[in-house]
Amino acid sequence: MAQPLEGLTAIVTGAGRGLGRAEALELARLGAQIIVNDYGQPGRDGSGSASAAPAEDVVAEIRAAGGSAVSHVGDVADHAQARALVRLAVETYGQLDILVNNAGILRDRMVFSMTEDEWDSVIRVHLKGHFNTTRFAAAHWRERSKAAGGPVHGRIVNTSSESFLAGSAGQPNYAAAKGGIVGLTTSTALALGKYGVTANAICPRARTRMTEDVFASIPAQQGGQDAADGRLDALAPEHVAPLVGYLASPAAARVNGQLLVVHGGMVAIAERPRIAAKFDTAKDVFSFQELDDLLTPYYAQRPPEETFAAPEVLGLKHD
Template identity: 85%
Template sequence: MAQPLEGLTAIVTGAGRGIGRAEALELARLGARVVVNDFGQPGRAGTGAASAAPAQEVVEAIRAAGGRAVAHTGDVADHQQAGALVQLAIDTYGQLDILVNNAGILRDRMVFSMTEDEWDSVIRVHLKGHFNTTHFAAAHWRARSKEAGGPVFGRIVNTSSEAFLAGSAGQPNYAAAKGGIVGLTTSTALALAKYGVTANAICPRARTRMTEDVFAGFPAPQGGAVAKDGRPDPLAPEHVAPLVGYLASPAAAGVNGQLLVVHGGMVAIAERPRIAAKFDTAKEIFSYEELDGLLTPYFAERPAHETFAAAEVLGLKHD
């Protein structure tokens, strides 16, 4: 019986550890040939000497299981290196079919304390990194579609975060980058649909070196997604990977421009923002006094610290 991703080539960025590693292994298990990208820096802030070891270890694990994989250790936030990553997939396996953007770093700080470099570096790796690989993959699919005279197969799975949905007060750079990724995803979904390409974003919750502080109070059972004693770890990255495998598959042809939250055996589909209230001026143009008379009472009836963030939707609470 053919595997759902058999004959397809996938790139997974940031695949040396954590969620990206689980995704690369799952795509390979489903039959894809995988280009494992990881810059290999040991620090979650994007610091320390780069190493080829994390990417190569995942490649070896895929090969040991009977799959096909090759490593790429470039920086996806560098435009030329991102182009080289896409070209490696094409040169090695003939074409690119699936792009999973996962690479990222953290440099948390309150907005009043954050430095320019802390802002720029996180936006660069997350948002620009997603754009760079998407740009080259989209150009590849567009060229193939023109040559074929019709749609081709292409899948993009981007990585957003609940930090975007819930605000995340101590992560203005990260939340902004993850919100930008959702905008990039929906724009890409509209632009590439006619070429046969879908683009979706996920908000994964998992225990990785990126979230070790967030989930410090929730010790992990030993043994991965399901421990030897039968206790599941709802924060294991292995819970995220199957959704990525599905979105990368032919079965998900009708899923495009969506945002999905995933963790611990749960997948939630987020709705686009809806208008909560609407006010029209009684005159030709609003005045300050009229807006005061309309908006002040409206917001006075809502919770004092309520924001646009969707914390309540996901069962999260602000302090």
């Protein structure tokens, strides 16, 4: 029986560790040929010298399991290196079918203390990195579609975050980048749908080196992957990877422009923001007093958990 992704080629960025590694292994298990991209810097803030070891280790895992993979050590936030990454997939396997954007760094700081470099570096790696790879993958699929005279199989899975959905006080750069990724995703979905390409974003919750501080207070359930019964930690990246595999497959052809929250055996589909209330002026233009009379009572009776800046958004508060 054919595997869901048999014969398809996937790029997974930031695939040397954590979520990216789990996603690359899952796509390979489902039959895809993998380009494992990772810059290999040891610091989660993007510090340290680049290393081929993380990407090559994952390639070795995939090959040991009978799959096909090659590594790419490069910075996806660099336009030329992102172009080379897509070219590597095409030159190695003939075409690109799946792009999973996962690469990222953290430089957390409260907004009143954040430096320009801390802002720029996170926006660069997350948001520009997603754009760069998407730009060259999109051009590849557009050319293929024109040559074929119809739609092709193209899948983009972007990585956003609940930091964008509910706010994160110490991560204004990260939250902004993740919000921008959702905007990039929906724009891409609209632009590429006619070529057979879908673009979706996920908000994963997983225990990795990127989130070790965030989830430090949440104990590993069932003792993690080494538990006697073999059950996974509820925050293991392996809980996220199956959704990525599904979104990358032909089965998800009608899933486009979506935002999905995923962790611990749960998938939640987020809807577009809806209008919660609407007020019309009794005159030609609102006055201050009229707005005060309408909006102040409205917000006075609205519970705080219904605002965007609350951890209870989507009912996913974890403590």
